[in-house]
Amino acid sequence: MDSLQKLEAHSVYILREAYRSFKSLCMLWSIGKDSTVLLWLARKAFFSHVPIPLVHIDTHFKIPEMITYRDALARQWHLNMIYGENTAAIDAKQTFPDGNIERLQCCKFLKSEALRHTLSGEWPRYRLNHTSGNYEPDTNREPYTGVIVGVRADEEGSRSKERYFSPRDKYSEWNIGDQPPEFWNQFKTDFAPGTHVRIHPLLDWTELNIWEYIEREKIPMTSLYYDQGDGRRYRSLGCYPCTTPVASTARTPADIIKELKTGKFANIAERAGRAQDKEDAGGLETLRREGYM
Amino acid sequence: MKRQHMTVVIVGHVDHGKSTVIGRLLADTGSLPEGKLEQVKATCARNAKPFEYAFLLDALKDERSQGITIDTARCFFTTAKREYIILDAPGHIEFLKNMVTGASRAETAILVIDAKQGIQENSRRHGMVVSMIGVKRIIVLVNKMDLVHFDADAFERVKAEYGRFLHEIDVQPIAFIPVSAFYGENLIAASAKMPWYKGRPLLEELDTLTVKEQPVNLPFRLPVHDIYKFTENNDDRRIIAGTIETGKIKAGDAVTFYPSGKKSHVKSIEEFNAPARRTAQSGESVGFTLTDELYLKPGEIMALAADLPPQTSVRFKANIFWVGHAPLVEDKTYKLKLGTAQVPVKLVAIVRILDARDLSSTASQKSVNRHDVATCILETTRPIAYDLAQDIETLSRFVIVDHFEITGGGIIIEALSEGASTLHDHVSAREKQWVSGPVSAAERTLAYGHKGKFIVITGSDAAQNSTIARLLEKELFRHACKAYYLNMANLNSGLGAESGEVPDTAEEEIRLLGELGRVLTDAGQILITDLNRHDAYDIEKLKALLQPFEVFIIQAGPHTTDARLTITSTETPTEAVARICRLLKDDAILMDYNL
Numbered sequence: 001m002d003s004l005q006k007l008e009a010h011s012v013y014i015l016r017e018a019y020r021s022f023k024s025l026c027m028l029w030s031i032g033k034d035s036t037v038l039l040w041l042a043r044k045a046f047f048s049h050v051p052i053p054l055v056h057i058d059t060h061f062k063i064p065e066m067i068t069y070r071d072a073l074a075r076q077w078h079l080n081m082i083y084g085e086n087t088a089a090i091d092a093k094q095t096f097p098d099g100n101i102e103r104l105q106c107c108k109f110l111k112s113e114a115l116r117h118t119l120s121g122e123w124p125r126y127r128l129n130h131t132s133g134n135y136e137p138d139t140n141r142e143p144y145t146g147v148i149v150g151v152r153a154d155e156e157g158s159r160s161k162e163r164y165f166s167p168r169d170k171y172s173e174w175n176i177g178d179q180p181p182e183f184w185n186q187f188k189t190d191f192a193p194g195t196h197v198r199i200h201p202l203l204d205w206t207e208l209n210i211w212e213y214i215e216r217e218k219i220p221m222t223s224l225y226y227d228q229g230d231g232r233r234y235r236s237l238g239c240y241p242c243t244t245p246v247a248s249t250a251r252t253p254a255d256i257i258k259e260l261k262t263g264k265f266a267n268i269a270e271r272a273g274r275a276q277d278k279e280d281a282g283g284l285e286t287l288r289r290e291g292y293m
Numbered sequence: 294m295k296r297q298h299m300t301v302v303i304v305g306h307v308d309h310g311k312s313t314v315i316g317r318l319l320a321d322t323g324s325l326p327e328g329k330l331e332q333v334k335a336t337c338a339r340n341a342k343p344f345e346y347a348f349l350l351d352a353l354k355d356e357r358s359q360g361i362t363i364d365t366a367r368c369f370f371t372t373a374k375r376e377y378i379i380l381d382a383p384g385h386i387e388f389l390k391n392m393v394t395g396a397s398r399a400e401t402a403i404l405v406i407d408a409k410q411g412i413q414e415n416s417r418r419h420g421m422v423v424s425m426i427g428v429k430r431i432i433v434l435v436n437k438m439d440l441v442h443f444d445a446d447a448f449e450r451v452k453a454e455y456g457r458f459l460h461e462i463d464v465q466p467i468a469f470i471p472v473s474a475f476y477g478e479n480l481i482a483a484s485a486k487m488p489w490y491k492g493r494p495l496l497e498e499l500d501t502l503t504v505k506e507q508p509v510n511l512p513f514r515l516p517v518h519d520i521y522k523f524t525e526n527n528d529d530r531r532i533i534a535g536t537i538e539t540g541k542i543k544a545g546d547a548v549t550f551y552p553s554g555k556k557s558h559v560k561s562i563e564e565f566n567a568p569a570r571r572t573a574q575s576g577e578s579v580g581f582t583l584t585d586e587l588y589l590k591p592g593e594i595m596a597l598a599a600d601l602p603p604q605t606s607v608r609f610k611a612n613i614f615w616v617g618h619a620p621l622v623e624d625k626t627y628k629l630k631l632g633t634a635q636v637p638v639k640l641v642a643i644v645r646i647l648d649a650r651d652l653s654s655t656a657s658q659k660s661v662n663r664h665d666v667a668t669c670i671l672e673t674t675r676p677i678a679y680d681l682a683q684d685i686e687t688l689s690r691f692v693i694v695d696h697f698e699i700t701g702g703g704i705i706i707e708a709l710s711e712g713a714s715t716l717h718d719h720v721s722a723r724e725k726q727w728v729s730g731p732v733s734a735a736e737r738t739l740a741y742g743h744k745g746k747f748i749v750i751t752g753s754d755a756a757q758n759s760t761i762a763r764l765l766e767k768e769l770f771r772h773a774c775k776a777y778y779l780n781m782a783n784l785n786s787g788l789g790a791e792s793g794e795v796p797d798t799a800e801e802e803i804r805l806l807g808e809l810g811r812v813l814t815d816a817g818q819i820l821i822t823d824l825n826r827h828d829a830y831d832i833e834k835l836k837a838l839l840q841p842f843e844v845f846i847i848q849a850g851p852h853t854t855d856a857r858l859t860i861t862s863t864e865t866p867t868e869a870v871a872r873i874c875r876l877l878k879d880d881a882i883l884m885d886y887n888l
Contacts, residue, residue, distance in 0.1 A: 001507060001576050003298050003376065012578035013536045016518045020591060047532055047580055048565045049523040078525060154369055163394075181390035181616055183397045183426065183702040185536075186630050186692040204378065206369060217566060 004213055008044065011201040013185060014164055015045040015148070018199045019052065021189035022146025026082070026119070029054040031066040032237045033221055034202055035150035036073075037210055040219045041201060043077070052148065053080040055118060055125075059110040060090050061097055061239035069222040074128055081128040082138060084118025086110050097241040110239075119144045119196070145191065148199045154206045155270065166198045167191060207270050208260050215253035226251050236270055298376040299504055302396040304423055305405035306413035310436040313474040314405060315368060315379050316346025318496070321481045324370035325349065346474070374500040389418070389664050390616035393702065396423050400505050401430045401467075403495070408447050408471070409440040412455055420455075421647065421666055422614050424464045425704065427686055431459070431466045432498055438487065439473040445489045468498050507576045512600035513540030514680070514688050516632030517550070517593045521580070532563050532580040533589065535633065538687045540597070541574035542581075547598035550589060551678035552605040553828075556598060557583040588753075592634030594678040594688070603680050603688060607714055608641065608672045610707035611691070612682075613661065617700025620660035621669075621693070627700075629673055631691035637674040637800050638693065639715065644668040661701075668706075672715055674800045675830050682706050720840050729815075737817035743774050743883045745814040747839060748873075750823045751832065752849030752860075758823035761849065761860070764870045766821050774883070776819040784809070803831050807838025814842040819882075845882070847873060 001009070018025060027042065029035045042050050056070060074081035089095060089109040096106035117123035121141035129136050151162060163179050165187035180188040191197055205213075214221060224234045232245040246265075250256045259265050303311040319325050329349065337344040368379050380395035396402060402423045406416050423431065433455060441447035448471040459466050470479055471490050478484035479494045493501070518535040542548075546559050562573050563580035573579045581595075594603050615621050621640055629638035646658050646667040661667045680688035682704040693701040738744050748765070750758045762778055769776035781802060788805050806822065813820045824831070836844050848856035849869075858876055860869045877883045 006298075006576065009536060009576055009578040013518070016534060016578070020519050044565050045534075045578070046521060046523060046565075047528075047530070047534075047563055049521075049525055049528070051523060179391070181692075181699045181702075182394045183692050183699065184687070184690050186690075186699060186702070188697075188699060190628070190694055190697040192697050 004209060004216060007205055007209060008041065008213070010204065011038075011041045012045040014187075014199060014201040015042055017185075017187060017189065018146055018148055018165075018201075019046070022197070024142050024144050025146040025148070026053045026055045026144045027148040028115075028150070029056050029070070030150070030237070031056065031062070031070050031222060032150075033210055033214065033225060034152060034205075036221060037205075037213055037219060038148065038150040038202055039073075039077075039079075040217060050077060050079055053082050053127075055144075055147075056081070056083045057111055057114045057118065058083045058085045059114070059239050060085065061095070061110070061241055063224060063234075063237065063240045063243070065222055065224050066237060071128070073220065075130065075133070078130065079128070081135075082118075082125050083135065084114055084123060084125050086114040086117075087123070089113075097239075103242065119147060143196070145196045146199060147196060148201065150202045151200050152205050152207070152210075153203045162200050162203055163188070164200050164203055165189065166200065168196050168198060169194075208257065211253050211257050211260060215257060221253075225256070235265070298378060299401065299499070299502070300378045300380065300399045301401045301403060301499065302380040302399035302423070302428065303403045303405060304392055304396060304419040306407070306410070306415040306419075309405045309407040309410070309413075309416075310347075310474050311405050312347035312381055313345065314403070314434065314436065314472070314480065314495075315381050316349040317474050317477050317480050318379065319349060319368060319370055320346060321477060322370045322372060322496070324368075372496060372500055375504070377499070389422070389614075392419060393422055393426060393614065393616065396428055397426045397702075399428050401432065401499070401502060402428045403432050403434055405434045405436050405474075406451055406455060407440075408435045408437050408451060411451060412458070416455065417458055418664070418666070420459060420464065421462055424462055425612055425614065425666070426702070427690070427704075429464065430502065431464060432495070433466050433469045434474075434495065435469060435471045436474055438471045438478065439476055443471075443473075443478075443484075443486045445471075445487070448487075448490075467502070468492055470495055470498065507574065508539040508685075508687075509541050509574045511539035511575075511685055513542050513595075513597045514538045514603065514685060515542075515581075515595040516634070516688075517589060517591050517595055518633045519591050520589055530563060530582055531586065532582060533595065534578075534580045535595070536578040537573060537575045538632070539575045539685055540600070541572060542597065543572040545571075548583075548595050549598045549602065550587070550593040550595055551603050552676040552830075553589070553593055555587050555589065555593075557585040557587055560584045592632070592636075592677075594632060594634075603678045603685075604705075604708040605676045605678045606708045606710070607674070607676050608670065608709040609679070609705045610644065610668065610670055610709060611703040611705045612666070612668050613693070613701050613703030614666045615661045615663060615701040617695050617698065618663060619695065619700070620662045621695075621701060622660045626674075628694040629671070629677070629691050630694060630699075631677060631679055632688060634677050636677055639672050639674075641670040641672045641715065644670065669703075670709065675834075679705050681708065716834065716837055720837055724841065734815075734817070738884070741775050741817050743817075743819065743877075744881070745817040745842070746819050746845055746877070746882050747810040747814050747842065748819065748821045748845045748847065749832070749835065750821070750847045750849060751825065751827065751856075753825060754850055755823070755825040757849050757866075758825055760866045761847070761869050761873075762821050762823040764866050765873055768870050768874060769819055769821075772883075774819055775817060776821060777813075779809075779820060779822045781806070781822060781824065799827060799831065803827065803834050804838065807835050810835070810839050810844070811842065814839065845877075845880075 027038065029039060039050065042052060086109050094100055094109055096103045118125055120143045125138040126135035127138035153162065163182055167180060167188060168174055188197060224237060227233045227249045231247055231249055233248045233250060234243065234245045237243065248259060250259050303314060305311055320330055333348050334344050337348065370377050370379065380399060404420055406412060435448050435451045438448065452469040470492060471487055472479040472495065474480060478486050481494060481496050483494050515535045515537050517533055521532045521534055542559060544559050544561055548559060549556050560582045562570055563582060596602060623640050626637045626639055629636050643658060643661060646661065646665050661669065682689040689705040691703055692699045750762045752758055766776050766778035784805055785802065789801060810820055832846065846856045847858045847860060849860045850862065858873060
């Protein structure tokens with residue numbers, strides 16, 4: 001088995017362990033390459049089916065192609081697709097692009113809080129009706145006790161400390177100093193009422209592994225990752241006011257792999273185009289402690 | 294050829310320089326993102342703090358302020374030979390669980406010892422635990438050689454002493470290397486400061502190691518992870534899913550599941566988005582369909598019928614390490630997770646507890662405390678399948694869960710016979726102490742017109758079981774019998790309600806039912822109940838608990854074990870009940886004049 005096969009087998013094991021252990025389980029799908037690979041791995045684990053609802057947090061500032069791609073794939077793969085949002089903040093224009101709050105505060109409102117309340121079921125969830133093609137309020141308001149997330153350890157410092165199965169308390173807080181042990185392939189699958197567990201099947205993957213796997217498996221990605229002719233592409237996807245494309249002529253996964261291995265990106269952090277990471281020394285860590293992915 | 298990766302864990306006593314070793318490896322192999330080194334150096338300069346390579350890893354604010362690594366960080370570096378994943382395990386004693394978390398995923402361990410401070414308690418403890426959890430390849434770095442003026446004798450002293458210790462715990466180290474991580478001596482390239490050292494520098498030593506082969510030549514073992522039947526898009530496959538631990542298999546092979554002993558043949562190997570294939574081997578997460586529709590539960594081990602079977606027992610001897618805040622004690626039920634099986638487990642006895650300070654062992658302790666390494670006898674409430682550590686190590690590994698948390702781990706080193714189980718001990722102790730009233734069983738039989746009896750109706754059709762059980766109560770009562778139908782739900786919401794947090798409700802149900810059945814049979818009652826989600830082992834247990842009485846088992850539907858009566862699908866409930874009553878008479882449970 002090569003590295004990718006080993007990574008795949010381990011991620012599949014984690015997904016099956018999660019599916020077996022948590023009655024109310026969901027998977028976050030940001031539409032980005034990592035969580036799309038995760039979605040593909042779910043199809044591997046469950047033999048082409050995806051028996052887990054996919055949750056997307058819509059900030060209303062996502063690059064429009066992302067939403068189009070999400071719904072197209074949801075229909076094609078018969079996904080149980082759900083989205084949540086911070087309606088109050090969006091309606092009151094309490095956002096950074098509206099010029100009313102700081103950048104990190106905006107991430108907190110539109111992502112962390114929207115996510116927390118969508119997971120807990122306190123705020124409405126909208127579910128794709130495959131017959132009508134529309135999103136309708138979901139009748140299931142049960143809190144999700146297991147949440148599968150596509151974070152990778154190589155992304156930045158705080159993520160390198162993550163467990164495969166990482167408990168959060170009822171305020172979604174992460175106690176970095178006292179994490180559960182994980183011996184061999186045995187994870188924390190027992191949890192006290194009121195808490196939930198985040199599950200990270202992609203922890204050992206690197207950005208390069210992700211693209212190599214996308215190429216090998218021919219996983220469909222949103223075109224935003226590829227140069228469409230203007231010499232620019234996105235390396236990491238987010239909200240359009242806070243994410244900038246990079247100059248690159250990579251048009252295929254193979255081009256990107258070459259670029260990552262030898263080209264100008266070999267030594268530049270992947271999230272360099274994501275503004276929230278730079279706000280203070282531990283911008284992303286602070287966000288993550290508060291529940292950001 | 295595809296490039297392989299190797300996972301390496303760095304362990305050792307606190308402040309012996311593990312993070313510095315990794316920081317250096319990352320920096321000197323050019324594995325840091327551009328600007329990271331400069332960024333950390335600038336941060337240090339701003340805070341008027343001397344730069345250290347360890348800061349590269351301590352990416353979290355918390356850690357910088359505490360000055361110690363609190364968790365297992367993963368970092369990646371690449372050499373011309375392969376990719377490495379380095380796990381930085383904390384050395385502080387409080388964080389042993391994090392160290393083991395890191396080490397249990399590693400193939401190789403680098404153990405760091407401070408040349409000046411010498412061997413400390415955790416140098417020994419980590420060496421011992423690392424070897425127990427299966428990392429057999431250990432490179433010992435004698436670090437901070439600059440503090441002992443790169444003196445060969447200082448190095449040789451540590452080497453001799455630690456070498457003796459490793460020998461005692463049966464570990465052959467790959468190498469001892471004198472290094473100064475702070476100055477980068479003997480890490481990437483041979484050190485000019487220590488010309489007396491003739492061995493390889495660390496990086497070269499790592500590159501010469503071979504990546505562990507997948508264990509394809511061991512007997513085939515697949516812990517059954519789950520059984521899937523997704524019906525969407527007319528998918529009618531019933532798939533046994535799991536990750537193959539060892540060995541290889543092909544379509545058509547005869548397989549046996551343990552501990553149930555059920556048998557079938559592999560019909561197909563299932564995978565998504567991959568070409569059809571006839572074989573699968575260790576390391577792969579795949580699926581199988583079988584030629585028979587077996588009722589299987591997750592947790593069984595699938596083995597080739599032709600191979601040596603795994604062990605199955607309820608009692609075994611194991612080496613364990615404990616990281617729970619509360620000690621491991623007798624008379625408390627924990628949860629054991631082995632492979633994909635989860636069963637309640639109890640500590641039966643402590644054989645010995647190892648002392649990391651001087652390797653002496655003590656057996657006088659009544660509990661296994663936090664950070665103890667011990668040999669124990671454990672017993673599960675139902676048989677589990679496993680292999681011994683010396684046979685197939687991965688299938689000997691288990692963890693123990695106490696109150697939602699993993700609090701210990703271990704490896705099984707010996708299977709023990711079932712003769713001496715705690716259930717057996719419990720029943721004989723109970724019967725020895727049983728105090729009877731003045732009315733004898735014979736007097737009761739005469740007065741009631743029947744003997745006391747516990748009748749269990751079992752089978753997979755819950756509705757049918759329940760119909761027969763209820764009808765039987767009515768029929769017996771009509772004939773003046775002291776018959777009573779007990780629904781299991783009543784037992785759980787009544788007697789069982791106060792049990793609190795029970796790791797396995799099925800186990801607790803059987804225990805309550807067995808004890809209650811014992812009392813009511815003695816009281817001369819005919820107690821009737823129906824069970825449908827319990828297996829043959831539960832029934833065996835129920836029988837044991839009912840001693841000195843016998844359970845009267847009626848099996849509805851196919852697959853009978855040793856039922857007194859089997860009811861066929863063509864029989865009506867009335868016919869079934871009539872047959873049961875006749876049999877009760879034949880067995881002299883009901884007196885002749887009664888029916």
